[in-house]
């Protein structure tokens with residue numbers, strides 16, 4: 050049986066992914082990483098008033114049009130306005146007012162000469178350069194006017210937008226509700242952190258923690274349901290709770306073993322399985338299905354690297370789309386391979402842990418020595434996946450390869 054290509058699998062997942070749709074109103078400080086469910090309007094002009102962009106002297110540009118280093122223009126200093134200060138002066142011909150950055154612009158002045166281009170002399174100042182009308186002035190409403198859209202619906206709130214909301218006193222934002230996510234690991238041999246290992250064949254879990262951390266790093270509301278033994282009744286009982294979540298993720302139990310129960314039991318709890326197995330390496334046995342109104346079920350393979358890759362390249366885009374993000378597709382770049390890569394089994398598209406970096410203006414790529422799907426250490430020191438296309442056995446040093454950065458920026 051031909052395996053499903055990666056693109057087809059991803060598009061099936063995304064076709065079945067719907068935006069949560071509901072929204073909630075939150076304090077702007079709680080909205081980091083959230084997606085705006087409506088346009089943010091400002092009810093004030095930004096800036097609120099004409100003000101100086103420099104520490105210097107507010108003057109009339111026509112008074113200084115012939116000013117130069119050799120032939121400075123002398124103006125009478127009639128006062129001083131600080132940031133936050135009252136604007137009480139009117140600058141008339143031959144006059145200047147000392148101003149500081151952010152200070153309201155005195156009436157009559159139409160430019161500000163930075164202090165570096167002046168020389169103070171008692172109650173006069175020498176201006177050493179001609180400036181145009183408007184120079185070093187921030188005009189009322191030049192950034193945004195009252196009633197205008199400040200941030201569009203669909204925008205992700207980053208620290209910049211948090212600051213912007215603060216600057217216009219926008220204290221409450223309407224953002225899309227986050228999907229509720231659960232992660233459950235399966236396997237008789239899997240032991241939780243802190244549990245004693247009783248026999249050498251037991252395995253310390255990593256998967257439920259990796260996936261929990263990945264969802265958490267996306268700002269999601271995620272529950273780690275721990276580990277369940279390969280007992281069909283217990284697994285089915287837990288799986289019957291999928292309806293409490295928008296996205297349910299299991300790890301393990303999806304390949305061909307006698308105890309790989311997840312793939313059978315999900316159907317019994319009402320999951321409509323859309324695919325099982327994709328032409329990728331690792332993570333081939335990934336299972337995907339839908340349930341209820343908008344539920345997404347992902348059965349990720351048990352091998353720790355397979356599990357992580359399946360999340361990064363298949364689950365994460367769906368979660369982003371569900372959260373209301375428009376930039377949910379993984380983005381690829383081209384890099385130059387610095388060392389020949391070879392593999393024996395070339396059937397599937399392989400995502401090799403790699404490191405990319407710029408050198409002399411070129412993005413270069415080297416790959417981890419650890420290629421197997423149980424080796425979580427293959428991530429350490431790496432920052433990207435190098436894509437080895439289907440049917441390609443060897444990529445020569447110096448060739449161009451496609452890479453995709455790990456989505457976690459630290």
Ligand SMILES: Nc1nc2c(c(=O)[nH]1)N[C@H]1C(S)=C(S)[C@@H](COP(=O)(O)OP(=O)(O)OC[C@H]3O[C@@H](n4cnc5c(N)ncnc54)[C@H](O)[C@@H]3O)O[C@H]1N2
Pocket residue numbers: 234235236238239252253254255256257300301302303304305306309331332333334349350351352353355422423
């Ligand atoms: N006959 C076949 N065998 C396998 C196939 C196949 O096509 N035919 N596919 C292989 C591939 S590819 C993968 S990937 C794995 C996936 O298997 P499962 O999803 O069924 O996972 P398990 O069998 O439960 O475990 C696989 C492996 O991973 C370890 N594991 C499981 N859970 C965890 C956890 N929470 N933390 C850390 N490590 C975990 C487990 O001990 C196994 O070593 O199947 C291949 N086999």
Ligand code: MOO
Pocket residue numbers: 329330331332333334350352355422423
């Ligand atoms: O495709 Mo599996 O994911 O080798 O490890």
